[in-house]
Amino acid sequence: xxxxYLEKTFSKPEISVGxxxxxxxxxxxxxxxDKDVYTFKGLGLSAxxxxxxxxxxxxxxxACEEARISTKKVNASVFSQGTIIRYLLLPFMSREELxxxxxxxxERYIPFGKEEVASDYQVLREDASKKxxxxxxxxxxxxxxxxxxxxxxxxxxDPQVVTIDSLILKNVFGLNYPEKKDTTAGLLNLGTKIxxxxxxxxxxxxFMRDIxxxxxxxxxxxxxxxxxxxxxxxxxxxxxxxREDEIFKSIEPILGNLLxxxxxxxxxxxxxxxxxxxxxxxxxxxxxxxxxVSFLSDNLGREVHTLDVIKNLALDRNVSxxxxxxxxxxxxxxxxxxxxxxN
Numbered sequence: 001x002x003x004x005y006l007e008k009t010f011s012k013p014e015i016s017v018g019x020x021x022x023x024x025x026x027x028x029x030x031x032x033x034d035k036d037v038y039t040f041k042g043l044g045l046s047a048x049x050x051x052x053x054x055x056x057x058x059x060x061x062x063a064c065e066e067a068r069i070s071t072k073k074v075n076a077s078v079f080s081q082g083t084i085i086r087y088l089l090l091p092f093m094s095r096e097e098l099x100x101x102x103x104x105x106x107e108r109y110i111p112f113g114k115e116e117v118a119s120d121y122q123v124l125r126e127d128a129s130k131k132x133x134x135x136x137x138x139x140x141x142x143x144x145x146x147x148x149x150x151x152x153x154x155x156x157x158d159p160q161v162v163t164i165d166s167l168i169l170k171n172v173f174g175l176n177y178p179e180k181k182d183t184t185a186g187l188l189n190l191g192t193k194i195x196x197x198x199x200x201x202x203x204x205x206x207f208m209r210d211i212x213x214x215x216x217x218x219x220x221x222x223x224x225x226x227x228x229x230x231x232x233x234x235x236x237x238x239x240x241x242x243r244e245d246e247i248f249k250s251i252e253p254i255l256g257n258l259l260x261x262x263x264x265x266x267x268x269x270x271x272x273x274x275x276x277x278x279x280x281x282x283x284x285x286x287x288x289x290x291x292x293v294s295f296l297s298d299n300l301g302r303e304v305h306t307l308d309v310i311k312n313l314a315l316d317r318n319v320s321x322x323x324x325x326x327x328x329x330x331x332x333x334x335x336x337x338x339x340x341x342x343n
Contacts, residue, residue: 015041017067017074018337019060019152020165024048024192026059027331028067028074031313031338038175038339039314042067043324043331053151060155068318075161075337077168078148079194079210083140084110084117087124087207087272092131098123102137110139118142124204125273134273136205138164161340165189166196166208168336173281174203175339176311186266186277187307189332190286192216195258196333199269199277207269211261215286218251225250240290248291255292259299266300283307283332309335 014034020027030042044067046059086109090101106119119139126133145162152159169187173180181202189196193214199207215237223233240247266277280302282293287306297304309328313335315321 015071016338016341017069017071018334018339019063019074019076019157020331020334020337021056021060021076021148021151022048022192023051026056026063027334028060028063028069029331029334029338030067030069030071031335032316033342037314038312038342039316040310040319040324041316042069043319043327044069045327053147053154056151057154060152060157064155064157072156072158073160074152074157075163075340076148076152076159077163077165077333077337078140078144079165083138083144083164085208086137088135088137090133090135092126092128092133098133098135102135105135105137106139109137112141116141116143118145122205124206138167140164161337163337163340164208165194165333166198166210167205168340169196169198169283169332170200170203170205171336171339171343172283172307172309172332173200175313176308178312180279184275184278186262186280186302188262188280188282188284188287190214190282190284190289192285195261195284195286197262197265199265201275206273207265209265211258213254213258213261214284215289217254218286218289221251221254222247237289244290248295255295259296262296262300277302280304281307283309283329285330287329307332 015030015032017028017030025048026046028044032039032041044063046062048055048059088105093101102121107114110117117139122136124134124136148162149159169189173185173187184199184201187198187200191214193216195211195213197209197211198205219233219237222237223230236243236247270276280296280300282304293304293306306329309332310324
């Protein structure tokens, strides 16, 4: 999405780089495609030491250096916070008619000037019998994209695609779980500050949103409940050992809030599209939280799994298999961005 606002021309490269710029860290992955084989070629991670643009640019440079990327062309994303997402039901029409209709719909649903926004749309489903089509419309302010692009260009890189975090998760699921093509899956990427939700089926995103809740909230609650310093709270969150039950009980209020947001998202999808969410897949660093899978499974009444981000990726011999496995669950956005080039 939003490629046309970068004024790029596209070919089909064999190499692609995904750049995930988070609030506290930057993750870079390089993937090579040869026919139907996808190979994980490079990995770089770097902490962001501050919140100024230069801090992010410096972290990008360090992560790219570690990954030893072979191209300056990268795909990146922005949070969907502040992004307008609408699901539209329109009469069945040709693509040419749809392009004209979407210009009207953009003006109808976007509360600021059309010249201020970058927008794109995707046909989710066409029903010839009912003579209608369901459309996903996404729009964000050009300023948000321009700021992200500047940070990337200041790091000496050439952004090819700028899309939305939550939308990109479908690429990872589609590659690694082709046997689940006819399954409706709820993909939850639990980050530091934000949890992305994407409901997918047949490699289409039918619903997406960001929840302002993540690992940072959980750490803060552990700190408050146990009256301990930040670093100790973070350590206990990651490895509670014999205090597992105590720690989990202390964070149940936050997990209850997360659960309510998931319920709302799933209910909306089911009412709009008439299909239930069959299974749930977790990614992001917070997905490693002890007992989280069983908690969500018990309360959602569905199978919940951790997403295997690299399941169907071959590994280049220069990539440390041990290190990659230890961080792979947090690479869903970066891998999804790299895969976007090949779609």
